[in-house]
Amino acid sequence: MKVLVEKHKLATRWFHWLNFPILSLMIYSGLLIYWANDVYTVGVGGLTVFHFFPDWVYESLGLGRKLSKGMALHFAFGWLFAFNGIAYVLYTALSGEWRELVPQKKSFAEALEVVKHDLGLKVPLPAQGNYNAAQRITYSAIIVMGALSLISGLAIYKPIQLNWLAGLLGGYKAARFEHFWLTMGYLGFFLIHIGQVIKAGWPNFRSMVTGFDLADAAEVKNVE
Amino acid sequence: MSNSKLTPEEIMAQKTRRSFLALGAGAAAAIAGWEWLDHQPEEYSTLAPLRKVFAANEGVVRNVLYSNSHLAPVFPKSAITEQKENGADGLDDDLDDTWRLEVVPRGSDDPSHTLTVDAVKALPKYEQIIEFKCVEGWSAISHFAGARFSDFTAKFAPGSENAAYAGLLTPDAEYYVGLDMPSALHPQTLLAYEMNGQPLTEGHGAPLRLVIPVKYGIKNIKRIGRIEYTDTRPDDFWHERGYDYYSGL
Numbered sequence: 001m002k003v004l005v006e007k008h009k010l011a012t013r014w015f016h017w018l019n020f021p022i023l024s025l026m027i028y029s030g031l032l033i034y035w036a037n038d039v040y041t042v043g044v045g046g047l048t049v050f051h052f053f054p055d056w057v058y059e060s061l062g063l064g065r066k067l068s069k070g071m072a073l074h075f076a077f078g079w080l081f082a083f084n085g086i087a088y089v090l091y092t093a094l095s096g097e098w099r100e101l102v103p104q105k106k107s108f109a110e111a112l113e114v115v116k117h118d119l120g121l122k123v124p125l126p127a128q129g130n131y132n133a134a135q136r137i138t139y140s141a142i143i144v145m146g147a148l149s150l151i152s153g154l155a156i157y158k159p160i161q162l163n164w165l166a167g168l169l170g171g172y173k174a175a176r177f178e179h180f181w182l183t184m185g186y187l188g189f190f191l192i193h194i195g196q197v198i199k200a201g202w203p204n205f206r207s208m209v210t211g212f213d214l215a216d217a218a219e220v221k222n223v224e
Numbered sequence: 225m226s227n228s229k230l231t232p233e234e235i236m237a238q239k240t241r242r243s244f245l246a247l248g249a250g251a252a253a254a255i256a257g258w259e260w261l262d263h264q265p266e267e268y269s270t271l272a273p274l275r276k277v278f279a280a281n282e283g284v285v286r287n288v289l290y291s292n293s294h295l296a297p298v299f300p301k302s303a304i305t306e307q308k309e310n311g312a313d314g315l316d317d318d319l320d321d322t323w324r325l326e327v328v329p330r331g332s333d334d335p336s337h338t339l340t341v342d343a344v345k346a347l348p349k350y351e352q353i354i355e356f357k358c359v360e361g362w363s364a365i366s367h368f369a370g371a372r373f374s375d376f377t378a379k380f381a382p383g384s385e386n387a388a389y390a391g392l393l394t395p396d397a398e399y400y401v402g403l404d405m406p407s408a409l410h411p412q413t414l415l416a417y418e419m420n421g422q423p424l425t426e427g428h429g430a431p432l433r434l435v436i437p438v439k440y441g442i443k444n445i446k447r448i449g450r451i452e453y454t455d456t457r458p459d460d461f462w463h464e465r466g467y468d469y470y471s472g473l
Binding site: 002003004017021025033034036037039067068069071072073075076079158159160161162163166167171172173176206209210211212214 | 239271297357465
């Protein structure tokens, strides 16, 4: 006998699916801006291992010579990114949903077990609520990163009017550096997230759209 | 319709149908919205709706955030970095002794003064080591010296502080910027004639350039030939090429 269980609240799903196109547009327009001064690299010693980004990236995605458009888009859709993010945090805090999300003391040890399990090692998954320990840590970190993107973005946008904020982040250049690497963090997260969603399968994905999943009635009773 | 007659599997199928239709409709609306935006007419080389947002952002900044007591951080001499000569629009003609600075006060069409650089140098001299920021995303720290734009205005165009804008042009009028008056009168806005302890080079805007730390580099016009105080918004070179008119920092 199967029963319906609610996995994700309607508000959470709205915030999530609104954030996806908004953040995509922010990253796209951010890259249009970054192109004009693409100075960041990773390297060992004096050796550059990877330059963000090689010309083929700009060419294949059509990111070049659109600085003014990038700025116009970024400073318009930034409002939506901020409003959606602030509304999500307020909702999650006030509704009590944060209890499902914020890492617990045991999450850090458990997350290691989750990662081992996901890497194919024969480690049993620890008991979990809506989110496992690794999800609690990652999703919470992403929200903190979102806040930092907003803060560092404001510091770059108005570094004189908000000179205290830029100062707090280590100055104008430092704020730009931080803003960039936070964005690379999202792209890294996105790749892992998509991989995990594919791995978790259809019912999990369906629950992020419908809010519900089917579960065995006996198991649901046991959890409760 | 009563759900009680449906099995959980049937209810799930129903929810799935509805939710994915809604998601699809949302995705279609988002794509249609983007297509709509991207096909709007341009206003000064930027999509008209985004121009409106630029203007709205300017309103928020000027009403909520901007203050002439908010200062650009200053740095020690040891922090000075290489300064690029970015942009030579308006500098095509040879610079010679015939250079003069024309001042057109508010409400007038003709210059009230035609000045040499010595007239600017006679005003109190201010020095500042500030971070110059380009729209492209780079920044460089330089030491500038010159007269405050506010002192200059009080001396050569008294009363023009009440104008809404100042328009500054190169002698050939090939490069031109418009400044809102509060930014022009900011205490760190200088009519500069020295950089890093030396007279300005031609590439950096000799004999007189604007240094306005509360704006991006595009507003820091070189080789100023004319200053006009006006209540109508002056033309602006990079605004016409798609950038925010205000471009404030």
